Amino acid sequence: MCRRVQPVPFLREQYDIKELFVESRIEFLEDRQKEIRNGKEQWRILQDYKPIFTDLQIKSKMYILDGEPGYGKSTLALQMAHDWCHHTAPMNNFEILVLLRLRQFKNVMSIFTAIKKFLLPKDSPLTEDDVAIILDNASVLILLDGYDEYPDQGNKETDIEYIIRGEMFQKHDVVLMTRTGCLPLQHLCNTQRIRLKGFDQATRNLYIRNVVARGSSEDANEINKFLRNNPVSTDLCQNPLFFAMICHMAYNNDRFYSLSTVTDFFRHIIKCFHSHEVIRNLTGKREIKRVLQNHRALDKMAFEGLSRNTLQISWSRDELREKMTDDLYDEYIRIGILVEEEVYDYDAIDYEIETRFYHKLFLEWYAAHYLADEASNPEVEFEPWPKEFHPWCCNHDQNKTHNRTDDSALFGGQKYLMKSLNPNDVHYLYRFACGLNPKTALKIIDHLGKNEGYDKYTLLCIIEWGGALKEVVNTVTLLCSRRIYICDTDTLQVQNVL
Known part of the structure; x- marks a missing residue:
């Protein structure tokens, strides 16, 4: 277990934990x-x-x-x-x-x-x-x-x-x-x-020198220069998982220098996962393009997993295969975005194979596609959150009447949307959705801005959206009327905006 750690799944390069751990x-x-x-x-x-x-x-x-x-x-x-x-x-x-x-x-x-x-x-x-x-x-x-x-x-x-x-x-x-x-x-x-609390600068330097650059001072300096010159990458690198992926992928990859939002970064990360199959001659370029564009079933399952009373992060292998089709499923397994895992079901008295996302951040990425598409519908609205919002597992009884398992409950006509999704738990979902669809972004920004306590998330969503501030002037005016506390642990993007 301690000798088979992969910082980036598709690279297939495995480390002993003592080499990787910082x-x-x-x-x-x-x-x-x-x-x-x-x-x-x-x-x-x-x-x-x-x-x-x-x-x-x-x-x-x-x-x-x-x-x-x-x-x-x-x-x-x-x-x-x-x-x-x-x-x-x-x-x-x-x-x-x-x-x-x-x-x-x-x-x-x-x-x-x-x-x-x-x-x-x-x-x-x-x-x-x-x-x-x-x-x-x-x-x-x-x-x-x-x-x-x-x-x-x-x-x-x-x-x-x-x-x-x-x-x-x-x-x-x-x-x-x-x-x-x-x-x-x-x-x-x-x-x-x-x-x-994530990686600080000293920790990042140590990881780059020991794991990515393998002791090469020249390579380590080049990676650090890239990270210093891009505030988005600096913010992402506070998250050790993002940091590891960015360092290994950005190594000798100039495309990373031009990325300016979290959505841009993650979109490119996903492309790197798929493009690696072309390099390994396992999948053709046309097939890669088709897979990149055809993940609607995966998007829906990811969003429904986040919307349930209890967070669902894995599915039956057979169920997911049926909904995605075999070839798409096999592609996502090969590149490492989806991972198969043996689970023991005591009631069935047997082991089962379940499939999950490599990490919850990938779950939020695909769920954001579903949200971005569906919430752009003018008839879809967001339901106001209760004043005291309890996330999934703090109170197991509070959301029993809010079961969200089908489209009619999630996006039907004038039906409300996303009652049980707390920005404190899934802020990347909101940020990704804003970067993927401008119409949905305006809805999310307006919705977050009306709810006190989510001001910083509102600012981050505005950054992802990237549109003209005149289109969100009411939200910005509302934010300016409230006191917002900024500290050195906040993202550089938030600090720069304010």
């Missing part, structure tokens, strides 16, 4: 009780992840580690596993390390079942009871990666929920990794909060 900015919540009393969060920066398990001010039995999509949560989990395998302090304090990817569980109530099905060889003589006894008699670190993608969120009778509530594995160290905005809010008081 510490993202990591912070911990200093005084949880004080934060509870006065409502203010005080975060302290750490040099690396290791003090989490050694510093008495931080050390806990239950941790929640969150970060935006692409900020390196899964990579950090792999690095912890690598350090444990090599008996590196402080991981050598644990006799057993268990790393579970929660997205692979469907109707799996027992964590011992999960360990047997996913971590042990299929012919292992150990039973689930044996696993329980072994864990009970050892010092254990359990890494639960991807709570935001966990299929059984809200089921209070699973072992995962028992662990989060502190009713199971009290003597073991547990790290729950999840997307920012998808926190089990009711249990935050009993846990230590850790968060990833």
Whole structure:
């Protein structure tokens, strides 16, 4: 697992995690009780992840580690596993390390079942009871990666929920990794909060020198020059996933120098994925053009996945094949935008193959195409958000009456649209849609501008749209009438606009 890491799927170049891993900015919540009393969060920066398990001010039995999509949560989990395998302090304090990817569980109530099905060889003589006894008699670190993608969120009778509530594995160290905005809010008081904040300049320099340029100072300087001269790439590179893709793709690729919006960058990234098939002589140029233009079924499934009561990030392989057609499906699998993964369904008592996007950002890209096309219809409107907006997994009961599974519910006549999509969770969806369709952009900008708290997203959408400000003068006037706080952690695009 730690020897098969690909920063860019289609390049097929694999790295050992120790070659690829660079510490993202990591912070911990200093005084949880004080934060509870006065409502203010005080975060302290750490040099690396290791003090989490050694510093008495931080050390806990239950941790929640969150970060935006692409900020390196899964990579950090792999690095912890690598350090444990090599008996590196402080991981050598644990006799057993268990790393579970929660997205692979469907109707799996027992964590011992999960360990047997996913971590042990299929012919292992150990039973689930044996696993329980072994864990009970050892010092254990359990890494639960991807709570935001966990299929059984809200089921209070699973072992995962028992662990989060502190009713199971009290003597073991547990790290729950999840997307920012998808926190089990009711249990935050009993846990230590850790968060990833992306790459700073020093971290980016280290990655470029060690991983991309492979020690070449000349190549490293050329890449850094490109990043410095393009504010959009600088903003994107705060996200480690974008940063890795841009560095590897921009290397000896002058086309990247002329890109000026997030949409431009991602459109070019997608073209690079497909064009690589031409270089490898696996797909002709005409076929690439057809695939680039014909992904409507994928767009719709991506948007519906974001619109459901519980976020859907994977589908049955057979279902997706049927809706996309075999040749399109095979193309997306070959280039790495779609990934097949073995999932255990306890109810079916069998393994299944499910298909997911390489990363949630790709899910938002294709969903944005569907939104951009459909919302350009003059009859489609946006429904106002409630004053207190709770994202998907903070409250499992609040959206039960808002099931969005068909076109009539999503885009029918005067029907409203996107009730359950929070800009804090899917701001790239909105930004991509604005860059893809000017008509939809005007609707989104107007809608975001009318809702306080989303001013920065409104500005970013205006940048993606790129039209004349006179067309959004009412929104700009509204923004100027409100106080907007800008700090050094905001994107350079927002800072430059203001």
